[in-house]
Amino acid sequence: MEQNRLFLAIALSVAILLGYQTFLAPHPPKPTETEAAQVAAAAATPAKAAALAQSGPTVPKIVPRVKIDAPRVRGSVSLLGARIDDLVLTDYRDTLDPASPFVRLLEPRSDEHPYYVQYGWTPATGETAKVPDNETVWTASGDTLTAKTPVALSWDNGAGLTFKIEIAVDADYLFTVKQSVANSGAQAAKLFPWSRIRRDYKPEVAGYYVLFEGLYGVVDGTLKEMKYDDAKSGGEKKGGLAFESTGAGGWAGITDKYWLAALIPDQAVPQTVNFRHIDDHGDRYQVDYLTQDAQTVAPGGSATLGSHVFAGAKVVHLLDRYQDELKLPHFDKAVDFGWFYFLTKPIFYAIDFLYGWIGNFGLAIMLFTVFAKAVFFPLANYSYRSMSKMKLLGPKVTALRERLKDDPQKMQQEMMALYKAEKVNPASGCLPMLVQIPVFFSLYKVIFVTIEMRQAPFFGWIHDLSVVDPTNIFNLFGLIPFDPATLTPYLHLGVWPVVMGITMFLQQMMNPPPPDPVQARLFKFMPIMFTFMMGSFPAGLVIYWSWNNTLSIGQQWLIMRQTKLDKPSLART
Numbered sequence: 233m234e235q236n237r238l239f240l241a242i243a244l245s246v247a248i249l250l251g252y253q254t255f256l257a258p259h260p261p262k263p264t265e266t267e268a269a270q271v272a273a274a275a276a277t278p279a280k281a282a283a284l285a286q287s288g289p290t291v292p293k294i295v296p297r298v299k300i301d302a303p304r305v306r307g308s309v310s311l312l313g314a315r316i317d318d319l320v321l322t323d324y325r326d327t328l329d330p331a332s333p334f335v336r337l338l339e340p341r342s343d344e345h346p347y348y349v350q351y352g353w354t355p356a357t358g359e360t361a362k363v364p365d366n367e368t369v370w371t372a373s374g375d376t377l378t379a380k381t382p383v384a385l386s387w388d389n390g391a392g393l394t395f396k397i398e399i400a401v402d403a404d405y406l407f408t409v410k411q412s413v414a415n416s417g418a419q420a421a422k423l424f425p426w427s428r429i430r431r432d433y434k435p436e437v438a439g440y441y442v443l444f445e446g447l448y449g450v451v452d453g454t455l456k457e458m459k460y461d462d463a464k465s466g467g468e469k470k471g472g473l474a475f476e477s478t479g480a481g482g483w484a485g486i487t488d489k490y491w492l493a494a495l496i497p498d499q500a501v502p503q504t505v506n507f508r509h510i511d512d513h514g515d516r517y518q519v520d521y522l523t524q525d526a527q528t529v530a531p532g533g534s535a536t537l538g539s540h541v542f543a544g545a546k547v548v549h550l551l552d553r554y555q556d557e558l559k560l561p562h563f564d565k566a567v568d569f570g571w572f573y574f575l576t577k578p579i580f581y582a583i584d585f586l587y588g589w590i591g592n593f594g595l596a597i598m599l600f601t602v603f604a605k606a607v608f609f610p611l612a613n614y615s616y617r618s619m620s621k622m623k624l625l626g627p628k629v630t631a632l633r634e635r636l637k638d639d640p641q642k643m644q645q646e647m648m649a650l651y652k653a654e655k656v657n658p659a660s661g662c663l664p665m666l667v668q669i670p671v672f673f674s675l676y677k678v679i680f681v682t683i684e685m686r687q688a689p690f691f692g693w694i695h696d697l698s699v700v701d702p703t704n705i706f707n708l709f710g711l712i713p714f715d716p717a718t719l720t721p722y723l724h725l726g727v728w729p730v731v732m733g734i735t736m737f738l739q740q741m742m743n744p745p746p747p748d749p750v751q752a753r754l755f756k757f758m759p760i761m762f763t764f765m766m767g768s769f770p771a772g773l774v775i776y777w778s779w780n781n782t783l784s785i786g787q788q789w790l791i792m793r794q795t796k797l798d799k800p801s802l803a804r805t
Contacts, residue, residue, distance in 0.1 A: 392417020405544025449484025467509030594690030701726025733763030
């Protein structure tokens with residue numbers, strides 16, 4: 233039957249899409265060990281000079297610092313080299329253990345995983361002005377940077393130029409930085425201000441197809457993504473420079489699953505943004521901005537350039553606020569909402585709104601599912617009524633196939649005539665599944681990538697909706713002191729995936745079985761296959777799928793019961 237072939241094709245397509253995540257997603261690589269060492273000196277152009285500013289010898293662990301003590305971040309600014317290089321996020325911990333460390337976003341160059349923000353200047357071609365470098369020790373106007381007390385770093389080059397970096401931080405994750413140069417000498421100076429985010433190691437990434445991690449930003453109004461491996465291969469071809477673009481506006485930085493460090497330049501000043509990979513005793517990745525035109529600082533004059541840097545958690549409503557306040561293009565896309573952005577973000581808003589009302593993201597997902605079912609109720613009703621009639625037509629179809637098994641063409645014609653007479657659409661059973669595919673993937677995105685879902689509990693043993701169900705039927709839910717998933721990840725099967733499989737099986741039993749025996753066997757196997765697939769998906773998504781199946785079973789049962797009571801011509805023999 234044509235509808236069974238179509239249904240099988242759609243089901244297998246969904247299985248392939250789901251299976252990609254489970255079976256074909258790349259395995260996370262091991263983090264690269266790095267060591268603090270000298271970076272190659274600057275090249276001929278000012279842009280390269282800014283980007284490859286010397287790192288100098290091994291950085292000492294103990295350097296003069298300005299403390300950072302703000303409502304949501306804590307850490308320090310190194311006065312050696314003027315780096316924001318020590319930052320922890322005090323709203324988030326590494327694990328569910330309340331005693332676990334706070335999430336560390338930025339680390340000094342002297343530590344194992346150097347990751348920092350830095351500002352500086354480079355002279356224009358032919359200029360000889362002495363500028364600050366990585367060995368410069370700056371003087372601070374205060375000992376603590378808070379949300380109410382900015383700090384200014386200053387350095388006098390001894391030849392008439394005084395450099396200053398003023399840093400302020402708000403109550404969340406936005407730093408405001410103002411670079412300025414005052415000239416008390418007799419000669420004008422031409423300087424290019426620059427800023428950079430540098431990661432002197434290759435981090436461990438999740439490695440999932442549905443999640444981007446790497447060098448990231450909006451350039452020329454378009455989202456630009458570059459994975460670490462792509463930056464490395466691109467940089468090898470162009471002396472470290474993997475991407476370059478010049479213009480005004482936008483933002484760029486380095487993104488992790490939940491965290492972002494991004495430079496936000498003055499939106500009206502044309503600047504060149506670069507994505508780089510520097511191979512020097514390890515992999516070093518960098519995003520930097522350099523003004524397109526040099527600033528000319530006349531004798532007795534000064535020059536100033538303002539900018540911002542975001543360093544923190546990718547909280548959706550916070551990104552929206554910064555996008556509006558700073559007039560940033562697509563700053564909300566710092567969260568990887570994916571191709572279905574037009575669905576994913578509204579779904580997040582809906583679930584987040586329900587969470588604010590209920591106080592539990594799991595219940596919010598279930599209530600959202602009810603509303604989604606209500607939206608598609610007319611379509612589902614039509615589909616389920618058609619399937620119910622198809623099931624009642626089963627004996628007639630079987631008899632027809634048996635009678636005309638030697639004449640497939642005539643059999644097909646009579647089957648179509650039967651469907652038309654009974655007002656049955658054989659393809660209607662596929663419609664609910666087709667509609668659910670984008671909703672399913674959008675919800676998957678919401679649960680998987682938004683910080684709001686991280687470590688969000690449900691009930692019982694589900695303490696984090698964004699990770700897999702921690703139980704496993706293969707070790708009797710922990711009674712056997714052995715984790716079968718250490719042998720293969722496919723041996724991890726929690727309670728909720730099993731519940732999902734059962735609901736899928738029950739729903740399948742209510743549908744008309746395919747007349748073809750091979751198709752029938754494949755359909756019976758599908759709940760088992762999906763159960764194992766869903767075993768590696770976030771618990772929140774499995775709960776959604778289980779609850780959605782349960783609602784569908786109830787709806788389909790009512791429609792089937794009503795169809796049997798109302799059937800007129802279907803009762804004829």
